[in-house]
Structure formats: C-alpha cells, structure tokens
Amino acid sequence: MKKIVIGLTTFCLLITLSNYVYSADKENKVKGHTIKVDKSAKDWVGTPPVKENTWTISKGEYIFRDAKKDDVGAGKYEYPTNEAFGRCADLREFRVTCDDKNLYMLIRFNAPNEWWAPFCIIGIDRDGAYGKTGRYQVLAQGDLDYINPDEGVYAELKVAPELSCGRVIAIYSCFRGRVWDAKGTLLARKRGEDNDTKGFLIDDDNVSTIEVAIPYKIIGDPRGRVWRFIVATGLEDGGHIREMAKETSEWHGGGGIGGGEEGEADPDVYDLACKSSELQTEELSSYKKHSPKGDPDAFATIEKSYLTVRFAK
Numbered sequence: 001m002k003k004i005v006i007g008l009t010t011f012c013l014l015i016t017l018s019n020y021v022y023s024a025d026k027e028n029k030v031k032g033h034t035i036k037v038d039k040s041a042k043d044w045v046g047t048p049p050v051k052e053n054t055w056t057i058s059k060g061e062y063i064f065r066d067a068k069k070d071d072v073g074a075g076k077y078e079y080p081t082n083e084a085f086g087r088c089a090d091l092r093e094f095r096v097t098c099d100d101k102n103l104y105m106l107i108r109f110n111a112p113n114e115w116w117a118p119f120c121i122i123g124i125d126r127d128g129a130y131g132k133t134g135r136y137q138v139l140a141q142g143d144l145d146y147i148n149p150d151e152g153v154y155a156e157l158k159v160a161p162e163l164s165c166g167r168v169i170a171i172y173s174c175f176r177g178r179v180w181d182a183k184g185t186l187l188a189r190k191r192g193e194d195n196d197t198k199g200f201l202i203d204d205d206n207v208s209t210i211e212v213a214i215p216y217k218i219i220g221d222p223r224g225r226v227w228r229f230i231v232a233t234g235l236e237d238g239g240h241i242r243e244m245a246k247e248t249s250e251w252h253g254g255g256g257i258g259g260g261e262e263g264e265a266d267p268d269v270y271d272l273a274c275k276s277s278e279l280q281t282e283e284l285s286s287y288k289k290h291s292p293k294g295d296p297d298a299f300a301t302i303e304k305s306y307l308t309v310r311f312a313k
C-alpha cells in the first residue's frame with residue numbers, strides 16, 4: 001500500500017513538473033494574434049493576472065496589470081482641478097501582441113472626463129544590454145526653443161544607458177499618436193487627417209481603453225526577440241505632455257517644482273508600468289530640482305521600471 005502511495009505521489013509530481021516546464025516554455029513567449037483597431041477591445045481575449053503590478057501571458061497576449069491609485073508621480077503629484085482630467089493618468093493595464101505584420105498594444109487608463117485628456121509614452125528598448133549604450137536615453141524630449149509637438153513629448157524623462165530606446169511612441173487623446181526613432185526623428189504620425197501614416201492605427205473603446213497597431217516597417221519585427229517596454233502616463237496639452245508645477249491649479253497638477261513652465265526638471269509623469277509602486281515613486285523622484293530648464297542631466301532616470309516581453313519566432 002505504502003509503495004503504491006509513494007509511486008502515485010512520484011507520478012503526480014512528475015506530471016506536475018513536466019506540465020510546469022512545458023507551460024513555462026510555451027506560455028512565456030508572446031505568440032500573438034491579429035487585433036482590429038475598431039473601437040472594440042473584445043478581440044483582446046487574454047485573462048489579466050489577479051494580482052496588481054504583475055504580468056502574465058494569456059492567449060498570446062502579454063498582459064501587465066498596473067496598481068490602482070498609484071498615480072502619484074514623484075510621490076505627491078496631484079491632478080489639475082479642471083474636471084476634464086479626473087484621475088485619467090492612472091494606468092490600469094498594458095497589453096502587447098503581434099501577428100506577421102503589426103505590433104499591437106492595448107492601454108487601459110482610469111476613465112477621463114474628457115476624451116482628449118490622457119497621454120501615454122511608450123519607450124521600446126529592442127536590443128537590451130547588448131545595444132549601444134550612452135545614447136538615446138532621453139525619451140523624445142523635443143527642442144525647448146521651438147515648442148513643436150512633432151518634435152517630442154517634453155516629459156523630462158530619461159532611461160538608464162542599458163535601456164536606451166530604439167523607438168519612442170506617444171499615444172494621446174484617444175486617437176492621436178506619433179513614433180520617433182532613437183535620435184528623435186519622427187517616423188509616423190496619426191492625427192485623424194489625410195496625411196496620417198498608413199497602417200499606424202489608434203482608436204478607443206469607451207474612451208479609457210486604447211488599441212494601437214504599428215506596422216513592423218515602422219517599429220521593427222519583434223518575433224524571436226526580447227523587447228523591453230517603458231510605459232509612462234500623464235496628461236495631454238497641445239499634442240505633448242502637460243507640465244507639472246509646484247502648486248496645483250486649474251490646468252497644472254501640483255507636487256512638482258516651478259510654475260508649470262515647459263522643461264522644468266520634474267517628470268510630467270503620474271504613473272509607470274512598474275512591479276512596485278514604491279520603486280516607481282523612487283525612480284520618478286530621481287530628478288535634480290535646481291537645474292536649468294530642459295537640462296537632460298537633471299531628468300529623472302528610469303532604471304528598473306520596465307516590462308520585458310519575449311516574442312516567439
């Protein structure tokens with residue numbers, strides 16, 4: 001009897017172990033599926049993880065579930081008092097999948113009161129620690145002498161050298177967006193106009209959930225590779241991210257520094273996709289308060305707040 005029990009236990013253990021190894025190998029990579037950017041997120045079929053600030057792979061989708069109400073930026077950020085904003089920079093979910101032509105992303109915010117209000121920056125490090133370091137660290141900042149939304153996001157945010165981003169994407173106001181290369185050159189633009197870049201698609205499902213499609217000829221082909229995603233959220237202002245200030249007012253959130261003038265070193269970011277809300281606050285607080293406007297040396301540096309997505313071949 002004892003032998004049978006031991007035999008059965010060993011058998012069950014082996015089955016469990018082999019299942020684990022099999023599923024870890026099989027489930028760890030995104031083998032994606034086609035998404036229609038059609039104002040319905042119903043084609044995102046994966047199940048999100050139960051725990052906040054964790055990720056899973058489900059039905060070919062990488063799914064990160066971000067914590068609720070961790071949208072406090074460098075620790076004490078408040079929203080502008082104008083009711084358009086609500087707490088719309090509270091990131092709730094970020095998903096990635098792909099097919100043989102496009103990378104697809106889903107961004108879920110806390111619902112804004114006005115459709116134009118949320119802003120999301122996505123940096124993609126496509127070559128990891130093996131890439132060129134010491135370059136492309138600032139996330140498409142733009143030129144302060146000539147504020148032009150096409151040039152950048154003006155978020156005062158940079159990443160560690162080993163996270164240098166080959167692509168930076170801005171997604172905002174439910175259907176607008178831009179993609180830059182590592183040097184800040186604009187590669188794609190969608191404004192809902194005739195000259196939108198073909199194939200770069202952005203639309204919302206019920207305002208708070210945004211679907212994005214980007215062709216590989218713009219973003220690169222992730223299949224068989226490991227990409228790292230930096231996801232940062234804030235508020236829209238004239239096509240770029242809204243500046244923080246020391247004091248809260250109708251149009252500027254408080255808890256930062258200065259009077260809400262473009263380029264002040266506080267990161268204009270309320271939330272990051274990050275495994276720990278404490279780590280997120282620590283990284284967003286890593287800016288230098290007393291420095292000239294627009295000085296990249298003073299910007300907060302993201303070192304650990306990123307998502308690692310492994311793509312199947």
Ligand SMILES: [Ca+2]
Binds near residue numbers: 035038043
């Ligand atoms: Ca859809």
Ligand SMILES: [Ca+2]
Binds near residue numbers: 066069091271
């Ligand atoms: Ca959040």
Ligand SMILES: [Ca+2]
Binds near residue numbers: 155156243265266
């Ligand atoms: Ca700032």
Ligand SMILES: [Ca+2]
Binds near residue numbers: 091273
């Ligand atoms: Ca977060």
